[in-house]
Amino acid sequence: MSLFVRKDMASLLAEAGSGTLRRELGPLALVTLGIGAVIGTGIFVLSGIVASQHAGPALIISMVLAGIACAFAGLSYAELASMIPVAGSAYTYAYATMGELVAWIIGWDLILEYSLSSSTVAVGWSAYAVTLLNEMGIHIPAQLTGAPGTQIALHEGTSVTALFNLPAVIVCLAVTALLVIGIRESARVNTIIVILKVAVLTLFVAVGVRYANGANFHPFIPPNTGQFGSFGWSGILRGAGIIFFAYIGFDAVSTASQEAKNPGRDIPIGILASLAICTVIYIAVGLVMTGLVPFAKLNVASPLAFAAQATGVRWLPPIISIGAICGLSSVILVNMLAQSRIFYSMSRDGLLPPLFAKLHPRFRTPHVTTIITGVLVAIASGLFPIAVLGVLVSMGTLLAFAIVCTGVLILRKTAADTPRPFRTPGMPWVPIVGTLICLYLMTGLPLPTWIRLFVWLAIGLVIYFSYGRFHAATLRKQLLADAA
Numbered sequence: 001m002s003l004f005v006r007k008d009m010a011s012l013l014a015e016a017g018s019g020t021l022r023r024e025l026g027p028l029a030l031v032t033l034g035i036g037a038v039i040g041t042g043i044f045v046l047s048g049i050v051a052s053q054h055a056g057p058a059l060i061i062s063m064v065l066a067g068i069a070c071a072f073a074g075l076s077y078a079e080l081a082s083m084i085p086v087a088g089s090a091y092t093y094a095y096a097t098m099g100e101l102v103a104w105i106i107g108w109d110l111i112l113e114y115s116l117s118s119s120t121v122a123v124g125w126s127a128y129a130v131t132l133l134n135e136m137g138i139h140i141p142a143q144l145t146g147a148p149g150t151q152i153a154l155h156e157g158t159s160v161t162a163l164f165n166l167p168a169v170i171v172c173l174a175v176t177a178l179l180v181i182g183i184r185e186s187a188r189v190n191t192i193i194v195i196l197k198v199a200v201l202t203l204f205v206a207v208g209v210r211y212a213n214g215a216n217f218h219p220f221i222p223p224n225t226g227q228f229g230s231f232g233w234s235g236i237l238r239g240a241g242i243i244f245f246a247y248i249g250f251d252a253v254s255t256a257s258q259e260a261k262n263p264g265r266d267i268p269i270g271i272l273a274s275l276a277i278c279t280v281i282y283i284a285v286g287l288v289m290t291g292l293v294p295f296a297k298l299n300v301a302s303p304l305a306f307a308a309q310a311t312g313v314r315w316l317p318p319i320i321s322i323g324a325i326c327g328l329s330s331v332i333l334v335n336m337l338a339q340s341r342i343f344y345s346m347s348r349d350g351l352l353p354p355l356f357a358k359l360h361p362r363f364r365t366p367h368v369t370t371i372i373t374g375v376l377v378a379i380a381s382g383l384f385p386i387a388v389l390g391v392l393v394s395m396g397t398l399l400a401f402a403i404v405c406t407g408v409l410i411l412r413k414t415a416a417d418t419p420r421p422f423r424t425p426g427m428p429w430v431p432i433v434g435t436l437i438c439l440y441l442m443t444g445l446p447l448p449t450w451i452r453l454f455v456w457l458a459i460g461l462v463i464y465f466s467y468g469r470f471h472a473a474t475l476r477k478q479l480l481a482d483a484a
Contacts (some may be wrong), residue, residue, distance in 0.1 A: 001471070003101030005476070008350075008467065009188065009415050012084050012096060021134065025259050033334055034253045034274025039197055040331030041121045042246020043282055044128075044324045048303025050206040054229060055239035056222040057290040060283050062239035062248070069441055070247045072399035074275045075424045076408040078268035081254040082422040083375075083411075085263030089254040090407075091342055095349070097407035097414070102470060106400055107346050107461030113396045114339035115377055118172070118332050119246060120393070122381035123147075126167040127468040128302065132321045167481025168381035171290075175333050176374025179340065180367045193330040193408040198281065200323025202315070204469050211311040212291030222295075231475045235439060237444040239310065244280060244394045244441060249331065250275045250336040251400070262419030322388040336373055343369035350475030351468035391449045398438045399442045399453075405434035 025033070030476060051059040080093045095103035130145050142152040146162030153159050178189060222233025251268040257263045260270075289298070292307040300306045302324065308316040344366040344406040347356030359369040408424055424430050 002099070006097065006099050007092075009084075009096065009418050011479075013088055020419065021260050023259055025256055025266070026261050027269045029191060029328055030253050030256065030260060030266050030270025031273045031277075032191040033100040033256060033337075034250045034260040034270050035198065035278060036190040036194045036330035037249025037252045037334035037338075038247060038274060038278040038331075039194075039201070039281065039402070040246075040249070040327050041117075041124050042248070043285055043436075044302070044304055045124050046242060046245055047282075048298035048300055048306070049284060050239040050243050050267075051286075051290055051303070052297070052299035054231065054242065055218045056219070056231060056235070056295045058221045058236050058266045059239060059290055059295070060286045061221075061236050062243045063238070063279070063282050065437075066244040066247050066441070067275075067282070068397075069244065069401070069434065069437040070241075070275055070279075072430055072437060073273050073278035074250055074403045075404055076401075076431050076434055077251055077254050078271050079420055079424040080404060080411070080421045081257050081267040081271065081406055082264045083415075083418055083420045084196065085257040085260065085267065086345065089251055089257075089338070089342065090404050092345055093407045098284060098403070099408040100351075100469070100472060101464070103349075104346075104351055104401065104464045105457060105460065106403055107342055107351070107455065108464075109396045110342050111339065112456050113248065113400065114252075114335045114342065115373070115380070117245075117393045118335040118339065118373075118377045121328050121331045121335070122172050122377065123165060123384075125171050125325060126165050128321055128324045128328065129167050129171075131302070132318070132325065134363075135318065141273050147382075159382065161254055165382045169378045171320070171329065171332060171383055172336075172374055172378035175329070175336055176378075178333065179370045179374070180365055181335055181346060181363055190330050190333055193326045195335075197323045197327040198277075198324070198332070200319055201281055201285055204308060204320055204323075205315055208288040208292055208307065208311055209315055212290070213286055214292050216293040219311055228448070234444075237441070240244045240307075241394055241398075241441045241444040244392055244398065245391070247278065248276070248393065249334060249399050250278075251397070251404075252334050253340040255338040267282050268422040275319060280289065332377075336370070336377060339373045339377075340369040341364050346468075350472035351464070375445035391445050392452055395442060395445050395449050395453050396456075398442045402435045402438040402442075405431040405438070417452050 047059060050062055055062045084092060084096060086092050089110065090104055091107035094106045126145060130140055133140060142154060142160045143163045144166040146152050148164055150162040152158045152162050223232040224230060224234060228234045229238030244370065252272050253274065254267060257267050260266045268346060289304060289307045292310040302321065304324065305317045305320045308320045310378055343352060343356045346352045356369045357366065358368045359365065409428055410428065
């Protein structure tokens with residue numbers, strides 16, 4: 001019952017070829033899956049926060065730093081996903097390289113990442129949807145549009161106390177139903193949404209660039225206020241750690257490895273192409289947004305729609321809102337897809353109850369984990385407001401990325417002869433630099449975020465030592481006995 005027992009490559013490859021999940025996804029579907037997960041709350045909401053409170057117009061430097069960290073991690077993910085095409089992402093890679101305890105920590109960490117990200121995005125989706133419906137003359141009772149105790153301002157100047165965020169719950173349950181029906185249907189819906197939201201962001205850049213004011217870029221790096229993270233270079237670092245949330249999602253492509261038609265070729269394409277496309281879009285959108293509005297005014301819930309108003313083009317803000325709703329919908333879809341696959345993989349290894357690994361007899365999807373994930377995410381989105389979830393998710397993801405980069409180095413030594421359809425270039429420097437950048441960005445996040453991460457990991461360790469460790473060992477013994 002060693003804490004650091006590792007899964008051997010032979011068993012992982014056998015699991016990859018077991019045929020339990022349907023291989024329905026080609027390279028286009030995987031690229032749009034990555035874009036669908038990446039373009040969401042980060043660019044539609046957090047970009048304004050980073051510009052107004054941390055980096056000013058140097059928001060784009062924060063974006064570039066976060067993008068570079070993701071590029072190094074993405075290259076490492078591509079190699080591991082191509083050689084270990086199994087659902088589970090960083091959890092599975094850690095199991096193969098660093099052992100069961102580290103795998104559990106990362107799996108538990110990914111649960112935090114995907115669940116809180118989905119809940120956070122659902123709350124943002126609700127805000128955009130309620131605003132758009134109000135403009136169309138459709139009014140949802142204000143008490144049903146926010147977390148309990150939240151004060152909702154009304155048009156006449158009064159306010160009411162919210163009871164529940166009904167729209168956020170509805171979108172989570174709708175996405176859950178779609179994911180249960182099948183991966184092919186989910187991927188098709190996601191592809192349509194991705195095309196729409198990329199078109200909207202392209203329109204924002206094309207129209208907004210004509211109205212940008214060069215004076216809004218001065219000073220490009222506002223002087224530090226005397227507090228770490230408040231403008232200056234420390235603000236750019238803090239901003240990179242926060243805007244990193246905007247890049248979270250490309251790793252979700254690797255969780256679909258077992259559902260890719262040709263994972264050795266298609267998974268690296270999905271990861272790297274989606275990351276490159278999103279980075280270009282982010283830089284263009286960030287430049288136009290800070291050019292349209294003085295950075296200090298961007299601390300609003302919908303910074304892109306606010307910046308679009310500065311153009312004076314009356315039809316642009318509603319279109320941006322529609323794009324945001326579509327963008328946030330696909331993020332919820334992909335995050336919940338990834339979360340259910342993490343549960344599925346951990347259950348198959350005995351770390352979670354067998355119920356989590358059950359597949360629907362008709363749709364061949366992990367319907368139990370999908371439904372459990374959807375219900376928990378819906379409850380969280382209905383009861384909790386957006387607060388510090390973005391930085392907490394970024395913290396957890398940076399930790400996972402650092403371990404993936406380290407895993408590439410370890411497997412080059414311990415499984416040197418295993419076929420690698422994609423090989424990370426620049427070895428060993430790419431994964432080493434990727435690890436160091438991720439750890440560096442983590443240092444820029446606030447202390448309360450570190451405390452919350454350690455509390456979450458402590459809860460996970462209690463579950464591991466009270467259940468997962470022993471059941472995983474029992475399952476390994478059973479498999480060895482069956483093989484004998």
